[in-house]
Amino acid sequence: MGDRPAGVIGEKVERIGSRERLLGKASFAADIDLPEAVHLVAVRSERPHARIVGIDVSRAQHISECLRVFTAEDVPGRNRVGIIRKDQPLLADDKVRCIGDPVALVAAETLEAAREAAAAIRVEYEDISALFDPEEALRPGAPLVHADGNLLGRRTVKRGNPEAAFKHADVVVERVYTTAHLEHAYLEPDAGLGYMDGSTLVIHASTQNPHYDQKDVAELLGLDEGSVRIIQAATGGGFGSKLDLNVQGFVGLAAYLLNRPARMVYTREEAFLCTPKRHPLTIAYKSAANRDGRLLAADIRVVGDTGAYASYGPAVLNRVALHATGPYELPNLFVESVLAYTNNPTAGAMRGFGVPQIAFAHESQMDLLAAALGMSPLEIRLRNCYRIGSLTASGQELTGSVGIRATLDAVAPQYAAAVRERNGTVSGHIRRGVGIGSMMYGIGNTGQQNPATAHLELTLDGGVVLYSGAADVGQGSSTVLAQIAAAELGLQPEAIRTVIADTLLTTSAGATSASRQTYISGNAVLDAARKLKEVLLTEAADMLKFDRAKVILEHGSVRAVRDADRSVSFAEIARRCHKLGMPLKWQGFFDPDTTPLDLETGQGVPYATYAFATHVAEVSVDTLTGEVRCLRVVAAHDVGKAVNPQGVHGQICGGVAMGIGFALMEEFVPGQTESLKDYHIPSAADMPEVIPIIVEDPEPTGPFGAKGVGEPALVPTAPAILNAIADALGVRIYDLPAGLERVLQAALSARKP
Amino acid sequence: MPNDRDREIPESVTISFELNGKLVGLQVNAAETALSVLRDRLGLKGPKEGCGIGECGACTVLVDGLAVDACLLFAPQLDGRTVETVEGLADRETLNPLQQAFLSHDAVQCGYCTPGMLMSAKALLQGEAAPGRKAIVEALSGNLCRCTGYLQIIEAVEAAAAQECTGRDAKE
Numbered sequence: 061m062g063d064r065p066a067g068v069i070g071e072k073v074e075r076i077g078s079r080e081r082l083l084g085k086a087s088f089a090a091d092i093d094l095p096e097a098v099h100l101v102a103v104r105s106e107r108p109h110a111r112i113v114g115i116d117v118s119r120a121q122h123i124s125e126c127l128r129v130f131t132a133e134d135v136p137g138r139n140r141v142g143i144i145r146k147d148q149p150l151l152a153d154d155k156v157r158c159i160g161d162p163v164a165l166v167a168a169e170t171l172e173a174a175r176e177a178a179a180a181i182r183v184e185y186e187d188i189s190a191l192f193d194p195e196e197a198l199r200p201g202a203p204l205v206h207a208d209g210n211l212l213g214r215r216t217v218k219r220g221n222p223e224a225a226f227k228h229a230d231v232v233v234e235r236v237y238t239t240a241h242l243e244h245a246y247l248e249p250d251a252g253l254g255y256m257d258g259s260t261l262v263i264h265a266s267t268q269n270p271h272y273d274q275k276d277v278a279e280l281l282g283l284d285e286g287s288v289r290i291i292q293a294a295t296g297g298g299f300g301s302k303l304d305l306n307v308q309g310f311v312g313l314a315a316y317l318l319n320r321p322a323r324m325v326y327t328r329e330e331a332f333l334c335t336p337k338r339h340p341l342t343i344a345y346k347s348a349a350n351r352d353g354r355l356l357a358a359d360i361r362v363v364g365d366t367g368a369y370a371s372y373g374p375a376v377l378n379r380v381a382l383h384a385t386g387p388y389e390l391p392n393l394f395v396e397s398v399l400a401y402t403n404n405p406t407a408g409a410m411r412g413f414g415v416p417q418i419a420f421a422h423e424s425q426m427d428l429l430a431a432a433l434g435m436s437p438l439e440i441r442l443r444n445c446y447r448i449g450s451l452t453a454s455g456q457e458l459t460g461s462v463g464i465r466a467t468l469d470a471v472a473p474q475y476a477a478a479v480r481e482r483n484g485t486v487s488g489h490i491r492r493g494v495g496i497g498s499m500m501y502g503i504g505n506t507g508q509q510n511p512a513t514a515h516l517e518l519t520l521d522g523g524v525v526l527y528s529g530a531a532d533v534g535q536g537s538s539t540v541l542a543q544i545a546a547a548e549l550g551l552q553p554e555a556i557r558t559v560i561a562d563t564l565l566t567t568s569a570g571a572t573s574a575s576r577q578t579y580i581s582g583n584a585v586l587d588a589a590r591k592l593k594e595v596l597l598t599e600a601a602d603m604l605k606f607d608r609a610k611v612i613l614e615h616g617s618v619r620a621v622r623d624a625d626r627s628v629s630f631a632e633i634a635r636r637c638h639k640l641g642m643p644l645k646w647q648g649f650f651d652p653d654t655t656p657l658d659l660e661t662g663q664g665v666p667y668a669t670y671a672f673a674t675h676v677a678e679v680s681v682d683t684l685t686g687e688v689r690c691l692r693v694v695a696a697h698d699v700g701k702a703v704n705p706q707g708v709h710g711q712i713c714g715g716v717a718m719g720i721g722f723a724l725m726e727e728f729v730p731g732q733t734e735s736l737k738d739y740h741i742p743s744a745a746d747m748p749e750v751i752p753i754i755v756e757d758p759e760p761t762g763p764f765g766a767k768g769v770g771e772p773a774l775v776p777t778a779p780a781i782l783n784a785i786a787d788a789l790g791v792r793i794y795d796l797p798a799g800l801e802r803v804l805q806a807a808l809s810a811r812k813p
Numbered sequence: 814m815p816n817d818r819d820r821e822i823p824e825s826v827t828i829s830f831e832l833n834g835k836l837v838g839l840q841v842n843a844a845e846t847a848l849s850v851l852r853d854r855l856g857l858k859g860p861k862e863g864c865g866i867g868e869c870g871a872c873t874v875l876v877d878g879l880a881v882d883a884c885l886l887f888a889p890q891l892d893g894r895t896v897e898t899v900e901g902l903a904d905r906e907t908l909n910p911l912q913q914a915f916l917s918h919d920a921v922q923c924g925y926c927t928p929g930m931l932m933s934a935k936a937l938l939q940g941e942a943a944p945g946r947k948a949i950v951e952a953l954s955g956n957l958c959r960c961t962g963y964l965q966i967i968e969a970v971e972a973a974a975a976q977e978c979t980g981r982d983a984k985e
Contacts, residue, residue: 077921078916296924
């Protein structure tokens, strides 16, 4: 069709929401003032595992401005939340399972009074032996975190005959890798505000999934879903953490039971204490290749600590297993991924669902195999990477948009230049290193339905309104969705008005997670746009008395292809449709084509499409101090089609920053790490030069060919950096983060004869 | 645990200062932070609380032209000063050149760090005619951002600085 306007898909557009943020006028949940709002503070467990014997609230109740103390008994509905498994109480009933578990909730007229009352509440506990190690938690006879056992889940993937293949391999490499708990450290601490609007409970929330929030809050309070309205406030980053409920249940409970507005804002310390973390994993990885570098077999066993509650653990479990090979063909494979409950902080979704951790392992293995074979790291990846027709770990045949090779080719010149530069740089105790890291990432939820819906409305004045439940948490989905609608309707994105993430006004788009909104909501929007376009063309052809095949959409009108004067405006069509009693709102729907996985072999079609990427990192390592500087990252990403290239660059640079943190500095130590004072994330001064390269291998089922980039942006950085450190020192680090001490130790061991 | 009820009732103080070009006066609690006075008493929600301990910079405002963390400043310390917040940058809805540079470089993602970033950048541009990249990075290194990876922000500040230089040259 020749009626797609230039300057929409793949062009620079103004990001929706930026202007109000620059003016300081965007309303984040903590910015919304409601007179009469009560302040909420939770009383949280200081014990990792204990039975609750009693809660004495008498002293709190004597504080004059304290209105009410809620405990588990006050929860009117089902006192359990959780997106996959309902195993987490809003307020602890029989026992606490980790430090930070909420035991009581105080509502008071002022924040000071709420804090004072919370501090005055005495909880009597009877300690139960606590578990901090997942392997220990899985031993027979271990204390139970949940009554039905400490195993959250186990996923196996089996292909071919790895045992036999290992016997015939020319090289076998076997190593163990570990990663730490990580904190998301989004800039906006969790916050929310609830109030009753007639009989409807309204909650303004900092969230990635308003339609899930609505369901769980309704069930907590014993209300029907229609009585709860969640409106996403401006949300200051989420990275997976804000997929779980944070304050929604608390403000809902208080607003509903007190019939007064209620607000709750976490302190940074509280956000650190009680929101989910990235799963720490222990990965035992054995892989083998033949002399010419072809991978033959892998045996990969992963044990992870999911902490006190399930959260998104089951999703991590599956994703780790299915991504364990990386973007490489492996005909003989055994993967086992196990997560166990412990009394550590809950681990949940964090940008990549376990893939950043497993990518660290598979990319280290690739370099080790290459070294054993005397082959270049780039070459071994080129020889094994997926191509059209490859079978993935789950036996899925890749039929299109397999851009991994293109990302390797894209970084190859810079990689070669970086290696030359490194060879020419000799400077005493400062060593230079170059590393490469590749990845694949399945877009959308794993092996299950995860549809999105969206609506487009033609208003009587000819305007177009886009309704989507997709929470934009800063990644820019609203802009991309508006671009997609605009492109299909012959408009500029600014002409589309957006209504986003309000459960009363929009229908579910599913979670803003799994890098899924561009592909899945994008397709839902495109579906709605096509329906609207169909009506516009049909009606216009009739009004213009012109062949329907020869009219096009342009700037809010439909006109004859060769006769610009023969046109009818969207407004005229809208008024006519309205007069005829035709609807002016169209629903779009998309659910990626997947199949459930075989329980035993993990075979199936878990994702409809995959994103691919390769990063090259250049580092300098100070062998006297252990300091690593990341100097440059070349980041090539196959995104199918970059709907908003500036936005893709933003995701890549942000992902690189988070990858640097994961590689070099971030570690959340349960029971110790308190806040940003002892948890360091990269600052502007830690950033290398980043050269983003957008590779576009169009996805046939994607909107305008698009896939996704949110999580892929982060995944290859840490592996590339760790491979670069190994390149610099000649000694490899197997445990993240590679902080000063670990690097120094590696440097010292390199010096030994 | 210390008993909060034993603490002395703090004195209140009357302060006045210039806020975004207008004189304001009010009575504040001596232990109140400047951030809470700006946000809760004066309704300026631009400055954000991200950590409360001066680690993240989301609350950055200018006091007598210097970028400071409003969460670490006591309200009485504002007395007699000139205070600028993000709300003072634009002329009504018209973005100033720095804000415009952020917009066109796509330097805003979630936007929670944005007000603080803008104020740190403004302090730099006021003090230095043509700051290089190093000076910009240094000026922004107290402002954490988890979304952007900083590069688009740094480029926006570079562009605003270059524009300011050109503007100055043109005037001279």
